[in-house]
Amino acid sequence: MIEYDFVNTPIVDIVNRIIIYASQHKASDIHFDPREDCMMIRMRMDGRLNDHAKVPKMYEKNLATRVKLISKMNITESRVPQDGAIKGIIDGRELDMRVSALPTNEGEKIVVRLLDYSQSLDGIDTLGFSASNMKKIDRLLEIPNGIILVTGATGTGKSTTTYSMLSALNTEDRNIITVEDPVEMNIEGINQVQVNSEIGLTFANVLRSILRQDPDVILIGEIRDSETAQIAVRAAITGHLVLSTIHTNSALNTIERLLDMDVERYLLSTALNGIVSQKLARTLCPKCKKKRPTTNYEKEIFSQILGQDVKEVYEPVGCDDCNRGYRGRIALHEVLFLTDAIRELINDENTDKEKLRQAVYDGDTTTLLQDGLQKVVEGLTTFKEVYRAVDIDFDLERKIRKEIRAKEKEKGKKENLEVIDFNDEENENVKISEKEIKRIKDRAKKDAEKKYRKKPAIKDNDLIDAFEGLEQTEEDNKDGKKKEDNKDKAKETKEEAKEDKDNKEKKK
Numbered sequence: 001m002i003e004y005d006f007v008n009t010p011i012v013d014i015v016n017r018i019i020i021y022a023s024q025h026k027a028s029d030i031h032f033d034p035r036e037d038c039m040m041i042r043m044r045m046d047g048r049l050n051d052h053a054k055v056p057k058m059y060e061k062n063l064a065t066r067v068k069l070i071s072k073m074n075i076t077e078s079r080v081p082q083d084g085a086i087k088g089i090i091d092g093r094e095l096d097m098r099v100s101a102l103p104t105n106e107g108e109k110i111v112v113r114l115l116d117y118s119q120s121l122d123g124i125d126t127l128g129f130s131a132s133n134m135k136k137i138d139r140l141l142e143i144p145n146g147i148i149l150v151t152g153a154t155g156t157g158k159s160t161t162t163y164s165m166l167s168a169l170n171t172e173d174r175n176i177i178t179v180e181d182p183v184e185m186n187i188e189g190i191n192q193v194q195v196n197s198e199i200g201l202t203f204a205n206v207l208r209s210i211l212r213q214d215p216d217v218i219l220i221g222e223i224r225d226s227e228t229a230q231i232a233v234r235a236a237i238t239g240h241l242v243l244s245t246i247h248t249n250s251a252l253n254t255i256e257r258l259l260d261m262d263v264e265r266y267l268l269s270t271a272l273n274g275i276v277s278q279k280l281a282r283t284l285c286p287k288c289k290k291k292r293p294t295t296n297y298e299k300e301i302f303s304q305i306l307g308q309d310v311k312e313v314y315e316p317v318g319c320d321d322c323n324r325g326y327r328g329r330i331a332l333h334e335v336l337f338l339t340d341a342i343r344e345l346i347n348d349e350n351t352d353k354e355k356l357r358q359a360v361y362d363g364d365t366t367t368l369l370q371d372g373l374q375k376v377v378e379g380l381t382t383f384k385e386v387y388r389a390v391d392i393d394f395d396l397e398r399k400i401r402k403e404i405r406a407k408e409k410e411k412g413k414k415e416n417l418e419v420i421d422f423n424d425e426e427n428e429n430v431k432i433s434e435k436e437i438k439r440i441k442d443r444a445k446k447d448a449e450k451k452y453r454k455k456p457a458i459k460d461n462d463l464i465d466a467f468e469g470l471e472q473t474e475e476d477n478k479d480g481k482k483k484e485d486n487k488d489k490a491k492e493t494k495e496e497a498k499e500d501k502d503n504k505e506k507k508k
């Protein structure tokens, strides 16, 4: 936490310093939280909120007023929500911020969102696309008509990627028009339209007008409803390049969503050129990251998903230059370039999900998980971060888990049937694997005890389930407090069991 000298520093300077700090440390939001005894300033960095500074109660009002003043809000009003913006140059930095004030029971809460699209202007090749994905993006941007969709949840960097593509297309021979809600960054040479549903200026309405403006490239901020989806497809069919975003998890998911939005199959199969799915994972701090051997479980995943034998991975440590071992975020990508085979399947009413899935992933499409794990191998992020970012229920990943399960079962069977001759060189592996299995069983047992307090005995099936939860155990162990809690719980369980026993004996 930073300590500001509120007694000797003018409030104007303090507010400037807070904003400059946020901008320098690439914070996405600054929160001014009124609390009972103080105002807490927090900043969101790499997706997580951190305490920044405490403001003594007596300076709270002045500080809030200053922020509202530079955001061009009504400073005499604090009972209703207000929106504002800060645009200007502070300390040589050009800043673009959106500000919101909300009356709460403790006072007025103000949140400043820093819009930093400087990365979009650095060029699309700085966004962390793998070489093969970058090639596909280049090919996609060369096609003069059709739809390119960028998908992902809120806050996954969709806008940065979309703006980067738009910047790449922004040449003097193209007429580019956007319809956005909100317009997140002003780009020189592009006509940007802000949606305003209050006066009937919806995505669909603006799009109809845009089509009469002789556009080459149209950016639709987001496809939210079927009307917008249908106009987007028709615009693409009639010779325009359409860029847009949609809130889905993966390429496969996106096709299904569009079909659900009543987009005609034959139109979609012709119009859609590519889908870029994206997630964010925190980047390891290059200064303090540390190598460690991969666990068996991780090894299995690397071998199954990447076909690589990965012996070491990096883990976060933490230093003065980073936030608990992480600094910044990197995008994980899945880029689908639509092939004729996929187009045919989309057009075919009888195509089932599995067929489509195979066509999408059996080609040269790298899944989000594969891209993420490759970035773990390269030491950019961690196994845990990728697992947090990529959907665990992902079909492919499910298949892998099933296979691991089968393998484990098989191993168990062999162990029981074979008589081990330790002098036999061929059985050397079995000897090791037996030891390994014992270790896994011990850990799984511990984990199972933690998870199912009333179920101390562990069956074969439980072992597999517990094995899947090993990741969690590791995290728990690192977290000292949780460990203590678990200890206490274990203690309680033992005591309860003892009590039960005692009671039974008394009854007898």
Ligand SMILES: [Zn+2]
Binding pocket: 285, 286, 287, 288, 289, 317, 318, 319, 320, 321, 322, 323, 325, 326
């Ligand atoms: Zn560090």
